[in-house]
Structure formats: structure tokens, C-alpha cells
Amino acid sequence: MRRARVIAEHRAxxxxxxxxxxxxxxxLGERDSDWPQFVWTTLANGxxxxIPSALFDRERGDATAQQDYDTRELDADIGExxxxxxxxxxxxxxxxTHGASGWIPARAIEIIE
Known part of the structure; x- marks a missing residue:
């Protein structure tokens, strides 16, 4: 597994x-303007x-998920x-380091080689 250092604070x-x-x-609704790979996804419960649009069988409207995905994001501070x-x-x-996990944007981290 790779390691990274947070270079920009991120909050869920x-x-x-x-x-x-x-x-x-x-x-599936509109695309995100900052992250065009993502589409607003509404579940049956409202x-x-x-969620990345590549995970669905369609680009818009009624669709079916093709993979597992969790939208949880990870709060992170600079230097973490x-x-x-x-x-x-x-x-x-x-x-x-506390065991919490979630998504963080690639632009908020630098990979440590």
C-alpha cells in the first residue's frame, strides 16, 4: 500500500x-461541475x-449500479x-493513523515514495 501526506485540509x-x-x-441527475466524473445519485429511499458515473449502466435517469461504492469521505488535516x-x-x-477510512481527493494529498 502507498502512503501519502495531506497537503490541503479536507472535510466531509x-x-x-x-x-x-x-x-x-x-x-442519476446532474454531473458535478468540479468533478465531472461524478453524478448526483438518488437511492430509492430518497x-x-x-458517485462516479462509470459505476452505472447508464449516464442519466433510471440506472442500475454495477459495483459496490460508499460515499463516505475522510476528514483530514494538513500534515496528516x-x-x-x-x-x-x-x-x-x-x-x-486512528483507523478511520473514507475518500479524499487526490489533489489534497502528496504521495510519499
């Missing part, structure tokens, strides 16, 4: 994280969040060290 949005699993029916697990759509699934 103030909304509940959502999860999808293969076969879940969702409704909760929504930003993280363990990186995998990258998707310019975000890393990362873990901090």
Missing part, C-alpha cells in the same frame, strides 16, 4: 454517506450523493499521514 460534506451495491436501482488503498475518479480510499 454535512450529509449522510450512502452505499450502493451491484443491482441497486438508482436515479437519500443522495455524488494516510495509507492509500485504491484510487477511483481522482479520489483515494484512504485510512488515517
Amino acid at each position: 460534506p454535512d450529509r449522510p454517506a450512502i452505499r450502493i451495491a451491484p443491482g441497486d436501482a438508482v436515479t 437519500l443522495g450523493g455524488w 499521514l494516510l495509507t492509500l488503498h485504491y484510487e477511483l475518479a481522482d479520489w483515494w480510499w484512504a485510512e488515517n
Whole structure:
């Protein structure tokens, strides 16, 4: 696994994280202006969040999830060290030294070689 240092503070949005699993029916809305790989995704229960559009069988409207995904983001402070697990759509699934995990944007970290 790779390691990284946080170079820009990151805070999770103030909304509940959502999860999808293969076969879940969702409704896809608009693309994010800052992260065009992400589409606003609404679950059957009405909760929504930003999920990479590549994880669905369609680009817009009613769609079916093709992979597991969790929208949880990781709060991180400048200078913090993280363990990186995998990258998707310019975000890393990362873990901090306290064991908390979630997504952090690639632009907020520098990889330690």
C-alpha cells in the first residue's frame, strides 16, 4: 500500500454517506461541475450523493449500479499521514493513523515514495 501526506485540509460534506451495491436501482441527475466524473445519485429511499458515473449502466435517469461504492469521505488535516488503498475518479480510499477510512481527493494529498 502507498502512503501519502495531506497537503490541503479536507472535510466531509454535512450529509449522510450512502452505499450502493451491484443491482441497486438508482436515479442519476446532474454531473458535478468540479468533478465531472461524478453524478448526483438518488437511492430509492430518497437519500443522495455524488458517485462516479462509470459505476452505472447508464449516464442519466433510471440506472442500475454495477459495483459496490460508499460515499463516505475522510476528514483530514494538513500534515496528516494516510495509507492509500485504491484510487477511483481522482479520489483515494484512504485510512488515517486512528483507523478511520473514507475518500479524499487526490489533489489534497502528496504521495510519499
